[in-house]
Amino acid sequence: MQDYDEVTAFLGQWGHFQQSVFVLLCASVLPNGFGAFSLIFLTDVPSHHCLVPNINMTEDWHQAIIPVEVVNGKLELSRCRRYRLDVVRNLSAQGYVPGQDINLTNLEQEQCVDGWSYSKDVYHSTIVSEFDLVCTEEWKQPFTSTIYFLGVLVGSFFSGQLSDRFGRKPVLFVTMAIQTVFTFAQIFSPSWAVFCILLFISGLGQISNYVSAFVLGTEIFTGNVRVLFSSMGVCLAFAFGFMMLPLFAYFLRDWKSLLLGLSVPGLLYIPLWWLIPESPRWLLSQGRVEEAEDIVKYAAKKNKVEPPQVIFEDFNLPADKTQAKELHSIFSLLRTTNIRNTSFILCLVWFSLSTGYFGLSLNTSRLHADPFISCFISAAVEVPAYISSWLALRYLRRQLSVICVLLLGGVSLYFIQLVPRGLSYLSIALEMLGKFGITTGTALMFAYTAELYPTVVRNTATGMCTTVSRVGSCIAPFLLKLGEYFKYLPYIILGTLAVVSAFAAVFLPESFGQPLPQTIEQMHKRERIKCSFITRKGHSKPVTLFESQL
Known part of the structure; x- marks a missing residue:
C-alpha cells in the first residue's frame, strides 16, 4: 500500500485548498467552545x-x-x-x-x-431559579451537568464507530445538527426532567462534532500543517468559542435568551456541507479509490498544480480492495497485548486530563466575585496552553511532552493547599497553572492518539478515548462538591490522577516524526517502546534511549 503523504506530496502542504478547509473546520468547532461550558451560567446559583x-x-x-x-x-x-x-x-x-x-x-x-x-443582581434567571434546584433539590445542580456529560460520553462512543463506518463528513454534520436543534429545544422545557432529557440529546452531538472535525482535518492535512491544525487550529477555535461564552452570558442574563443566543449560530454552518470534503484517507480505507482521486484532483485544481493521471494506482489491486473493506470495531483495539496495553494507558491519561480539565473549568465561579471575569480568565489560559502544545508537537517527543505537562498540572494543584489563607491570588495563579498543564496535555493527546492508531480505526480509537475521558467529566461536578467538606480535596484528587498518569505514560509508544499508520499491522510493528537507561559504546555515562521493538 502506498504512503498517502508521499503520493499527495504534489499538492503541497499549504495551498488554497488546505487553507479553506483549515478555516472551515476550525469555524465548525467554535460552537463547541461556548456550548460545552454554557452550564457554568445555566446552572449557577443566584443568592x-x-x-x-x-x-x-x-x-x-x-x-x-x-x-x-x-x-x-x-x-x-x-x-x-x-x-x-x-x-x-x-x-x-x-x-x-x-x-x-x-x-x-x-x-x-x-x-x-x-x-x-x-437575587437578580447577576442573572435575571437560571435553571436553578426556574426549577428551584436548591436546598433539598440541591443535588440536581451537579447532576444536571453529569447528565449532559453522559450524553457527551454516549455520543463519543457511537460517533467514532459511525464515523469509521459511514465517513467523517456525514457524522460531523449530523452531530452539529443535533447540538444546534436540541440546544434550541431546551428553551421550551416545562420542567427540570424535560430539560435534562433535551440536554442529554444535545450532549450527544457536542464533542462528537469536535472529534469528527479533528479527525477529518488530521487525515486531510499533511506534515507541519497537520500538527498546526491538531494542536493550535481546532484547540484555539475551541478556546475562542469558550472566551465568547461570558460575552453571550453578560448580555443575555436570562437562561432562555442565553440558549437562544448559543443555538442560532449553528444555522450558519449549513452551507459548509458543500465546502468541506470527505477524508480521502477514509475513502481509500473503504476501497473507494475513484472518489478519493476526485477529491485530490479537486484539491490540485484549487492549488493550481497538475495531478498525475493515476494517483493511487496501487490501490487498484483486488487484494488491497478486499483488505480495505475489512470491517473494524472497538475490539480491534484489544486484539493484541501491545495494542491493548497502549489503549488502556491512553484511556487512563485521557480520563485524568478530562476530569482535571472540566473540574477546573466548572470551578470558575469560585475564582473571582464576578463570574463573567472568572469564566474569561479560565478560557484565556487555554490560549497559551494550545500554543505551547503546538510548539511541543513540532519540536519535542510526544511521550516526553505528555509526561512533563501532566507533572506540571499535578504538582501545581498539590501546592494550592500550602498557600496561606491571605494569598488568594497565589491560589488562583496555581490553579490556572494547573489548568494550563492539563489543557496542554489534552491538546497533545488528541494529536498523539491520532498518530498512534491507523486510518481504519483512528476515529474509533479517538472516540473510545474521549468516551472514557467523559466518565471523568461526568464525575467532575460531584468532585467539586467534595470541596464543601474539605476545601482542598478536589485539588488533591485531580493532582494525584495527573501524577499517576504521568508515570503510566512512560510505557506509551513514540510517534514523533513517523508517518500515520494505515493498517493495524503497521501500528503493531512500532507498538512496543522500551524506555531504559543504558550505556552506549563510546559514552562514559548512561543515556536515555527509546528503542522500537519490531
Missing part, C-alpha cells in the same frame, strides 16, 4: 433565601425572619430555612421587637414552604 409572603408584620420582623448562619467562617442569611411565619406574625402583632424582647435563637424554624426569593 437566595426563603420567600416571605406579604403579611402584616413590622419592618424589623421582615428583616429578621431569615436566620443568620455561619458559612465558611462568614455570617450569611440562611438559604433554606426561616422562622415559623405564624409565630413571627403573632409576635409582631403583640409588639415584640426581634433581638430585644425576643431571643431569635429560641424561635422555631421551618423550611421554605412558600418557595424562594432569588
